[in-house]
Amino acid sequence: MSLWPVYTGTSDPHDGIAELPAPPPWRDFDGGPELATPAEDGDTSAASPDRRHRARAYRATDRAVQLVNAALYLRRPLLVTGPPGSGKSSLAYAVARELRLGPVLRWNITSRTTLHDGLYQYDPLSRLYAAGRAAARDLPADGRPAADGQLPASGELQDHLRLGPLGTALLPYGRPRALLIDEIDKSDLDLPNDLLNILEEGQYEIPELVRAARQTPSAEVMIDGTDDRVRVSRGRVRCRAFPFVVLTSNGEREFPPAFLRRCVRLELHQPRDAHLERIVRAHLGEPDAYARDLIDRFLARGTDGELATDQLLNAIYLTGAAGIDASSRDDLAEQLMPYLSRTHDEPDAF
Missing domain, CATH: 3.40.50.300 (P-loop containing nucleotide triphosphate hydrolases)
Incomplete structure (x- = not known):
């Protein structure tokens, strides 16, 4: 084997x-x-x-x-x-x-x-302070330190x-x-x-x-x-x-x-195509139609600047949340996937 x-x-x-x-x-x-x-x-x-x-x-x-x-x-x-x-x-x-x-x-x-x-x-100061506190606490009745000069146990x-x-x-x-x-x-x-x-x-x-x-x-x-x-x-x-x-x-x-x-x-490189879908599925389950559309847009946008996979995951998760109307989803998704860097100078597209 x-x-x-x-x-x-x-x-x-x-x-x-x-x-x-x-x-x-x-x-x-x-x-x-x-x-x-x-x-x-x-x-x-x-x-x-x-x-x-x-x-x-x-x-x-x-x-x-x-x-x-x-x-x-x-x-x-x-x-x-x-x-x-x-x-x-x-x-x-x-x-x-x-x-x-x-x-x-x-x-x-x-x-x-x-x-x-x-x-x-190693913290020598804390050791010294601990030894001093222990020495004061354990000082013999005659007020003199121990003859062997050793640090107390807490030191x-x-x-x-x-x-x-x-x-x-x-x-x-x-x-x-x-x-x-x-x-x-x-x-x-x-x-x-x-x-x-x-x-x-x-x-x-x-x-x-x-x-x-x-x-x-x-x-x-x-x-x-x-x-x-x-x-x-x-x-x-x-x-x-x-x-x-x-x-x-x-x-x-x-x-x-x-x-x-x-x-x-x-x-390592940013995941593409089937590998990216596998990652989305592992994190969030089977992607629906809108999530697949976001994946396609993410892949297309990645040719113009640097994006990170967690940006896509955030966008898919949040745009799928209950209560977000369809007209707001696209704008929200774009706001969640800004470029981290660009391959050339250009103004923001969104």
Whole structure:
């Protein structure tokens, strides 16, 4: 029985990821002890209604299915480029849902984001304040501090440190976690290069814990998105199953060749024709005559400027609402589908 593809794009959850073949020798990781994957996002309250719906309704192209599987088999990040509204971030949620990879770890990138932000956050001031409050509360009767000079328990390092989305994704889970690094093209110029070693080696260190390892060999550290804790030994983290990493880009900048060659690259376009109808049907059910007319008009208008699929979905949903008279529908639909950009300068047609 063929194991390809593991991700099918059908949106039906399954455990095929457990049958994923062994990685290439140069991408084989051995972190441990093995951690269980958290409960899947599925229909739990941990996921927003928007993300749950988009994960269920996402319809992948054949090319997307092929390249998602290439990234899974090769244990490589997937760099997804495309215009706004083409489904770049939704792809990560759809794959996580189908393959039961647990809640998606999301890292939103800005021009001020650093690698450290994605790995972990440490607040030394809160630790110092906590230690001071505990010391004042526990001061001996003679008014003198303890002779050993140690921080009180509430000043423990682990209580003021939390792993970020990238740091959490690289924990030694038994099956890959899904990590969405959203809008990597908005980052500082150095961030893609800073990511190279982490994504290549599948491991990192937390210097604060490494320095404390002689007195505290292991620490219970909070992870991203929850108050759950995991044990980190001697400040070092190494993955076991390389995470399914999706980096999204609107194509606004070029990336270094060294970064690109370590990624599987997928370019998404705005859906057309039958694929667009499949998307509408997945979100809103079978389109009626007016919805089909809107689809045709959307496709025709897309040759003159950039439109996003969610603009069409909004127009179909709202113009089908009860109480909107026929004379108002066309004007409303046009207002809901403005151009995001144009291929040439021209005045608004509507």
